[in-house]
Amino acid sequence: EMPHMDGFELVAMLRDDPALQDIPVIVITSRSGDKHRQRIEQSGIQGFLGKPYQEAQLLGLLDKLLNN
Secondary structure (H helix, E strand, O other): OEOOEOHHHHHHHHHHOOOOOOOOOEEEEOOOOHHHHHHHHHOOOOEEEEOOOOHHHHHHHHHHHHOO
């Protein structure tokens, strides 16, 4: 959790700003339930990693997002 807002609120703010709306967003979270994953998909987040994650997973996701 971030102070004053959660990650979903931050993503909504990014998506509402034309200058920032195309920035890829990756979520790293300890929450892995179906409800949380569904909210991630609906919010326009491009990448998701559950904790704990391996460095190779993060690097692979970054490579995928930066090369699209």
